[in-house]
Structure formats: structure tokens, C-alpha cells
Amino acid sequence: MRESQATESLPLLQGEGGGRGPDPTGSAGVSPPPSPLPQGEGENRRARTRLAAMLDSDFLWKFSRSPLAIAAALVALVLTVGAVFAPWLAPHDPMDVASLSLMDSFKPPIGMEDADWANPLGTDNQGRDVLSAIMYGMRISLAVGILSVLFALVVGILVGLAAGYAGGVLDATLMRVADVQLTFPAILTALLVDGVVGAALPHDLRDGLQIYVIIFAIGVSLWPSFARTVRGSTLVERNKDYVAAARVIGVKPWRIMLNHVLPNVIGPVLVIGTLGLGLAILAEATLSFLGVGLPPTQPSLGTLIRFGNDFLFSGQWWVSLFPGIALILMVLAINLLGDWLRDALNPRLR
């Protein structure tokens, strides 16, 4: 930054002080101080206008006018904060076996007899605090959801850009693969991948790597929707003249795809990504509920629901119900946000 200031002010100096040429020390000593000030101010102003533009954008204005979006964002925020900061916020550590006491098992939630505020949502069969277990479980559910969507996003964008930009045989091949995969329900794909990869891994590694297997399995089931969206938009964008202008001067195809096309196709992808996050969390919960998901050492919301399911008919409904409610709230909030985002970014609805 400083270098650029110096060089930018150079021609100015030469223009003004042509007569002072022989005295380099004098001009060097006098002239530099004034230049950083306007330059710095300009930078500041630029940053300030950018911030102002962001606060002034249609997007935020629309957001402030949509109570549903605000409510969804609040719910998602509260759940996310609770999950991310679980080690600091949670009243107990459900993984800490030493702190567990079987005497505390099956304590009911607040509002029932024998309840106490130490375990506001009750405890499970081993005396684990349900609220803390939900916070830690949400952490794992969110991590798996976000990572699998990111995986699907990267794969889908790369495949979609390549297929849409190159066209021809590559396009046909990649898109038929995506079509075939779309004919299988996502959960079936995830089950299949999970089963195959799980069987291929050595037994002692399985539990440690299971989370990555799940991320991969869900990611694989999600990428076609990203790829199709990106390909569709890329087909439109690649025929626009700004791409031709870049081709005329010989910009490499991959640079055109990443620098020119990608910024123009990313909008719809973000919407699908948000909606896909809800799907991914649900898929993980389903896998875990079916017992093929995460190992009991890393209980996600789905695992918690499965454990609680065993006690559902013996009267301890809270062990299963509260993780279920947390899951529903999270997925609902994310989907509502995604829906709102889709409408907000749709130029036809403006």
C-alpha cells in the first residue's frame, strides 16, 4: 500500500517541482508528508461508502421488512451460538463420564415433579443432561451439515462450470452421471456410500473416520443439484459478450470460468446451498437414527433421538423429544431463510 502511494505521487511531484530537480534531499524531505493524508482519507472514504452501501442495500432493507426471515435468522443464530460455544455455555459436559451419576438418571424436565434447574430438560438413562447433549449434538450435526454442503458445493460448481463451459461430450457425460444419481433418493445414495466406504475401511479406523465418511456420503448425494444449477447459468453466461471479450485477449478458459462466469452464477448456488444445509442435517440425523451414522462416541442429534427412542414408550419421552424439537427448529429456520433468500435474490419478484 505504502509503495503504491509513493509511486503514485511521483509524477505529481515531478510535474510541480521541475525546478527543484537538483535538490533531491529538499524535495524528498518536504513532499512526502502531504501525500499520505489525502490517500488515507480516500481509502477511508472508500471503506465507509462500501459499508454505507452494504447497510443501504436492497437486501438488508428487505430483510428488515420480513418478520419471518428475522425470526428464522434469530432461531438459527441462537441454536448455532449454543452449538458452537457448547463447551462454555452448556451446563454439563455429557461426554465427561466422571461427572455422570446414575442416581441422576431419567430426571424429568422443568414443569414436572422432581425436576430441578440443574437439568432443565431432564436427563437420560445414564444421568446425562439432555440440554447439554443437545448442544453438543447440534455442534456435530451442524459441522457435518456444513462440511457436506461445502463438499457438494465445490464438486458441483467445478463440474457445472466445466460441463457448461466446455459443452459437448464432457457436458453430456457429466450431466448424465448427475441425472442417474438424481434418480436415487439422497438417503439411499448416502446409505450406499456409507456402507461401501465403511466396509472398505479397516475396523480400527472406522469409528475415527466415520464422520468423514458421513460427510462424503451426504456430499455425494447433494452435488448434482449444484452442478445442474451452475451448468444452466453457465450456459447462459458463456455466450455473453464479456466472455467473448476475455477470449479475444486470450484469457485462459479456467480463468474465465472462475473470474468471469463464477461470480455471475453464484447467486442461485447460495440459495441451494442454504436449502441443502437443511437437507444435509436431516440426512445425517436420519443416518444416525438408523444406526449407520455417527458412532455413539460422537452423538449427533439423530443419535440422541435414536437413544431416546428406546425410552419413548416407557414414559421418558423427553430424552427423545427435545433433540427432535431442536432438529426441527434448526432445519425449519434454515429452510425458511433459504426460501426467503431465494425470493430476495430473484430479480423477477422485485
Add this chain to the structure above:
Amino acid sequence: MSEALAPAAIVVTTAPMLELAGVTHVFDVSRPWLQRTLAREPRRTLRAVDDLSFSIPRGTTLSLVGESGCGKSTVARLSVGLMEPARGTIRFEGEPLSTARAQPALRRRMNMIFQDPYASLNPRWRVRDIVAEPIRTFGLAHGSAVQERVDALLTQVGLAPQDGEKFPHAFSGGQRQRVSIARALSSAPEFLVCDEPTSALDVSVQAQILNLMKDLQQRLGLTYLFISHNLAVVRHMSDQLGVMYLGRIVEMGPADAIFAAPRHPYTRLLLDALPDLAHPGRSRTSVGGEVPNPIRPPSGCTFHPRCKLANARCRAERPEQIAAEGVLVACHAIEEGRAS
């Protein structure tokens, strides 16, 4: 050939800037393979450009005019290498176009201005990055020197350096076209292909852009291939003029000569359809009929269904170009002296 020597060697050549010889371009407009096979349809092709030859001397403007769909834009895209011709050769600075485009030093010397100023600027890029892209691609400047060049270019096309901060949507059509011109000039080209650069603009703005382009040509010694459907615009710009009809050139020569004495019936019709300030209210003959479907062009002279002078020979035999007082014309009627 070493790249360091290439520019010096080329400057001394007297070869035309751009030379097209027998260029033909065919589009495949068949339906997808499966549908075509099921319906037992043959492959269908569209001959957008048919046996086109011309050359543009350094520092001059050659204009191509014609109705929509006559292949003008295809010629523009062929000339900068966005498409490969099916047959024929294109030479840039005396070298085959594909060879020339493989060398950054030569590729830098050609650029293009596009028709639609709304589609030719990336909406997600700031104007300064748009204008700087050729500079960065060819490594013509580094660091803060890039910004200086961009500022100078924006000033040169009549915009303010501060405009570089904005995104394209903040500009009007005319201003966008100025940005487009600044981008085209930023690689310091010598040859510019202008594909209807003013057709998307208001008439008042058209004049500004055309004057800017003429001014730049005089100052920088640019060579233009100018594509337009507007004869008034072409008259303002051209040294040479080519009139295209269904992918072929029907008349070509010095612009002054053609405007003074149009020979080909099609050129006459086009000029006759122009509004005339000297004789307002004159009843103008419109060019009758439609442009035929280029997938199934008429036999013989493709203009014969719309030509008053057409006879049996015109319907059967394709006319070759003949020279008449410095102008090349492809018309049987002129060859036979039937057109007075």
C-alpha cells in the same frame, strides 16, 4: 521465431493488417442426433459466410453492411479468432490468424468492441478491473502503473478516473460503450473489430461514440473492421465498403465510389431506402420482401427473389465478382449491361 524480434519484423511489412481469402463458415443447425435419427432428417447446415475475400490496409476502415442475418457478425468473430473458418484463410499482419493468436505479442495488437454494451461488461466487475484486464493479461504494466493507465484510458474516452470505482450498472448505454472502447484500447491494439458498436445507442450518443472512434483512429493510427447495418454510420466512418447479402459480398470498393454511384441492385435498394435530408417527404422505395432462409438459400444469385432485374440466368447461375471502375460487383445484370 523469437517473440522479442517479432514486432520489429512485422512493423516493416507492408502486408495488409487483415486479409481474408475465400473464407467460408458453416453452422451446424441440425437437431440433436437422437431426434434427427428418429425423424430421419438429414443434417442441416447454415452457410453464414460464403467465400468471402477482402483485405484491410493499415490505418484504414473497412465497413461491412447488410441486413440482419447476412453474416456480418460472424465475419467479426472470425476476424478475431473467436471462431474458426470452415474453409479459407485469414491472415493477420501477414501471419495465419491461429499462429498470430498463439503469440501474445501479436494477439495484443487486435481487440474487439461489441454490439451490446449491456452484455459486454461483466456486471460483477468494477470498471477499473474491466479496463485493466487486458493490461494485466498481457503484463503491460504492474503495480500502481496499471491504475495510472486505466485512469488515462478512462480520460481518453471521456470518462472520469473516479468512474473506475463504479460497477457497469451505474452507467448509461453510451457510457458503457465508452468503457468498452477503453477496454479495447487498453492493450494498445492496432486493429479493432467493431461489431455494430453504436446500434444499441441513442442517435445523439451514436454520433459521440463515432466521433470518438474516428478521433482515436487519427491519433493512434488504428485499423478498423467496422460492422454495421446503418448506412449513415458507415458513410461517416469508412474508407472501403463491402455490402453483404446472405453471407456473400455483392459489392465492394471505396466507400465514396459506392455512395456516389451504387451499382448492385441490392446496394441501390439500401441507399434508396435511406432518409434524405435534402429531399424530405420523397417517397422511398423500401427493400421489398424478406431475407430468405439461409438454411435453404435461393438458387443462383441469392438476391434474385427480391431483384427487379432478375432473369433466368440469375435464377440458375451464381454471379462471380467483376471489377467495374475500382468496385467489385457480383451481378449478372451489370455484367450484361442490363442495369443502367
